[in-house]
Amino acid sequence: MSRAVLSTSSKLSGVSYSLRGPLAARAESMRAEGRSVVSMNVGDPVAHGLPPRPEVVRAMRDGIDRSAAYGPARGLPDAREAVAGHYRGKGFDTVEAEDVYLGNGVSELAASTLHALLEPQDEVLIPAPDYPMWTASTVLAGGRPVHYPCDETSGWLPDPVALRDRITARTRAIVAINPNNPTGSVWPRPVVDAIAALARRHGLLLLADEIYDDFLYDGALHSPLATCAPDTPCVTFGGLSKRSRVPGFRMGWAVLTGPRAARATLATALDTVTSLRLCPNVPAQRVVPTALRVDDTKDLTGPGGAFRHRRDHLLRALAGIPGIHCVKPGGAFYAFPRIDVRRYRVDGDALAGGLLREEGLLVVPGAGLGPVPPGHLRMVTMPPCDVIDDVAERLARFLERHDSR
Numbered sequence: 368m369s370r371a372v373l374s375t376s377s378k379l380s381g382v383s384y385s386l387r388g389p390l391a392a393r394a395e396s397m398r399a400e401g402r403s404v405v406s407m408n409v410g411d412p413v414a415h416g417l418p419p420r421p422e423v424v425r426a427m428r429d430g431i432d433r434s435a436a437y438g439p440a441r442g443l444p445d446a447r448e449a450v451a452g453h454y455r456g457k458g459f460d461t462v463e464a465e466d467v468y469l470g471n472g473v474s475e476l477a478a479s480t481l482h483a484l485l486e487p488q489d490e491v492l493i494p495a496p497d498y499p500m501w502t503a504s505t506v507l508a509g510g511r512p513v514h515y516p517c518d519e520t521s522g523w524l525p526d527p528v529a530l531r532d533r534i535t536a537r538t539r540a541i542v543a544i545n546p547n548n549p550t551g552s553v554w555p556r557p558v559v560d561a562i563a564a565l566a567r568r569h570g571l572l573l574l575a576d577e578i579y580d581d582f583l584y585d586g587a588l589h590s591p592l593a594t595c596a597p598d599t600p601c602v603t604f605g606g607l608s609k610r611s612r613v614p615g616f617r618m619g620w621a622v623l624t625g626p627r628a629a630r631a632t633l634a635t636a637l638d639t640v641t642s643l644r645l646c647p648n649v650p651a652q653r654v655v656p657t658a659l660r661v662d663d664t665k666d667l668t669g670p671g672g673a674f675r676h677r678r679d680h681l682l683r684a685l686a687g688i689p690g691i692h693c694v695k696p697g698g699a700f701y702a703f704p705r706i707d708v709r710r711y712r713v714d715g716d717a718l719a720g721g722l723l724r725e726e727g728l729l730v731v732p733g734a735g736l737g738p739v740p741p742g743h744l745r746m747v748t749m750p751p752c753d754v755i756d757d758v759a760e761r762l763a764r765f766l767e768r769h770d771s772r
């Protein structure tokens with residue numbers, strides 16, 4: 368019998384997803400040992416007591432009887448038409464069902480698009496801090512992620528000049544995540560226009576991850592990248608995971624806009640890549656028309672809404688802990704606070720690992736989210752207020768223990 372250890376692909380070197388990395392595994396073992404662990408790492412509303420609307424679950428149940436067969440590779444026509452209509456309502460004037468690809472979440476469609484687009488070592492511009500799926504999927508598709516900075520002092524907005532300076536002959540695409548994960552920043556129209564202008568000037572594909580487009584607080588306005596760049600090929604990503612609170616259903620979409628002739632080859636390549644997974648999950652596609660019709664995201668993020676109330680509660684709790692600074696997130700459901708590392712002398716693994724080991728608090732270390740200044744943590748803003756109070760106590764206790772003053 369051979370004892371050779373299987374080798375695995377070098378394509379995976381540099382590929383990781385810090386949101387579910389070793390810290391999350393350690394948290395699971397701690398739980399199994401009976402320790403109390405509070406998870407603030409994964410952006411799943413259901414896990415924080417915000418279940419989907421009953422109509423959405425019922426649509427899945429009702430659709431199952433008709434869903435045993437494979438469906439079309441791009442997705443079911445009526446679900447694609449519902450997505451197209453949803454985006455026409457957002458100012459994507461020319462979008463039709465044929466421009467919509469359905470997939471098993473944004474994650475799958477992002478990977479498919481990068482596979483369809485990239486030659487080895489082609490560069491993709493990705494915001495830092497990043498949502499690590501984009502960086503990892505770029506590497507796995509053979510490309511090279513190049514991070515462009517978003518600056519904390521400007522409310523975590525990208526600097527278009529720094530973005531421009533990173534464009535090379537190998538650059539193929541710009542990823543924009545707006546509203547942003549992990550910072551919660553909502554990029555104003557002039558910033559979005561500047562990104563569109565760079566893509567136009569340099570012939571780059573725009574990849575707009577706008578899965579949080581209706582998660583907006585305090586009157587923040589979202590400027591969809593595609594509407595700022597109608598003359599430029601753009602793929603807008605969205606889905607049901609967050610807005611309909613069904614991340615387990617695995618249903619997302621990619622919407623192609625810009626001149627049809629310019630994006631025809633991308634559509635063909637995307638057809639080839641998506642055909643390899645045969646079709647998206649069929650019962651989940653049956654949910655799309657209902658889910659978009661009964662969408663309550665705006666209510667839940669408006670005054671008195673649960674997402675907004677809980678975000679405000681977390682921000683107040685963080686503000687009460689000395690040595691923590693947090694830019695107010697204007698969208699999505701994440702906060703990206705900074706610990707004063709000169710005072711507390713803990714960062715990276717020591718900070719996030721220490722919080723888990725000593726206090727049973729699971730957060731994402733900023734260092735797992737691309738090149739980021741020291742001392743940052745990502746946490747979700749949507750747990751119930753009593754959980755947030757518990758989190759704040761654990762955090763405060765930990766910092767007190769590590770206070771150098």
Ligand code: PLP
Nearest residue numbers: 410472473474498548606608619
């Ligand atoms: N894009 C962003 C910015 C996200 O935060 C997430 C999930 O947290 C995703 C994409 C993945 O979405 P999906 O569940 O549709 O794969």
